[in-house]
Amino acid sequence: MSTDYQQAREVLGARLRELRFAAPNGRLTGTQLAERLGWPHSKVYKLEGGRQTATSDDLRAWAGAVGRPEVFEELDARLRGFESHIRSWRRQLAAGHRPVQDGWNAAVAQAHTIHVWEEAVIPGMLQTADYARHVFLRYADLQGTARDTDEAVRARMKRQNWLYESGRHFHALVWEAALYARVCPPSVLVSQLDRLTGVIGMDTVQLGIVPLGASLKVPAANGFWVLDERLVIAEDWHAELWLDDGDSVATYLRVWRMLKESAVFGADAQNVISGIRRSMRPGD
Structure with missing residues (x-):
């Protein structure tokens, strides 16, 4: 806190x-x-x-x-x-996931450079609609909130238009464990992995994968987003933290850069993703 x-x-x-x-x-x-x-x-x-x-x-x-x-x-x-600064899920999700996504859309729209670390799921800006739908359903079950899943998915997909705007820079680091996580059926996960390989090479996207066997300079803890070096959004089970003080932003950026030293990019990242995809049998 x-x-x-x-x-x-x-x-x-x-x-x-x-x-x-x-x-x-x-x-x-x-x-x-x-x-x-x-x-x-x-x-x-x-x-x-x-x-x-x-x-x-x-x-x-x-x-x-x-x-x-x-x-x-x-x-x-x-x-x-x-x-x-601390937005409890209980309050935020009282009206469902869509209002939360609208708030994120407004924050992201103002940003030009975003740094992301995710250790458990694919970053929302890179999710397929089917993958996002299953993530929202999991959290709706956890929090016991209204299931406005279709509206929430549409809002999240709308946010991805940001990736195709000139002058934007999306720097994402994902722990390899997130690529295995069965928060959705295997067929949905396969499509999600294909989506990840497709964004590698985009002008606005830098995607790094931190392999499970990589040496880490800092523990792979909770996911977070840093917007324009002015705002950090980090998630915990009880709340989202929106931190805009300089010390907190600097700390999270320092963590991101330390994690980046353990990541692989480009063809090496594609090889990690493709290897996981090949390991998934049709009947899984």
Whole structure:
């Protein structure tokens, strides 16, 4: 979790504590407030200590319980401010995957150079429609969200037009393990591998494969995207991180460059992909 984000969470927690202490009808203990809200008292202290992120509903309930419903807008504005950096999947996917893809499309449209590392799946900008469909379905099952799969796929495919625009540069590194991952039927994966070999040599695309047997200067951890050396988007199971501070961007670019030293490109990358494709039997 970014330091800036944690600090903002602690500042919000201090404001919540201040409201509890200054309740119009007298100072409330944490236990008293928890009883009013029907919460375990530990939640009150976690929110005040910056150890748990409040939801908008939490903030509205808190403001009402301390007798200050008018401060909800202020509290919610604080939350929106730092949630722009950590975007929980629960909130983002409340309306399905399509709105998330639209947000990505807007961010990518502004970029001229993108650096990507993916260790588990094919980068979205290089996915076939069928592969993307299965990825969305897997995550919809995980999160229990609405299945707006067709709309999400169309939005992701629209984003790929970026690759065919002059002046764009897409630098992607993919761990070889992602090429084996059966997140889709074998026939779909075969077509996806063919798609990857097809983008090698494009003017706007540099695709590197990090072989499983390559010596690594840094562990092959979570995937991330760096847009124009100004914004990092990294994914975790609970949220996306959108980081725009200079130190974070520099760190992720340093990781990308270290991973690049282990990658193969051009004909060597094609040979890795083609070898995996040949290993897949029709009946797999």
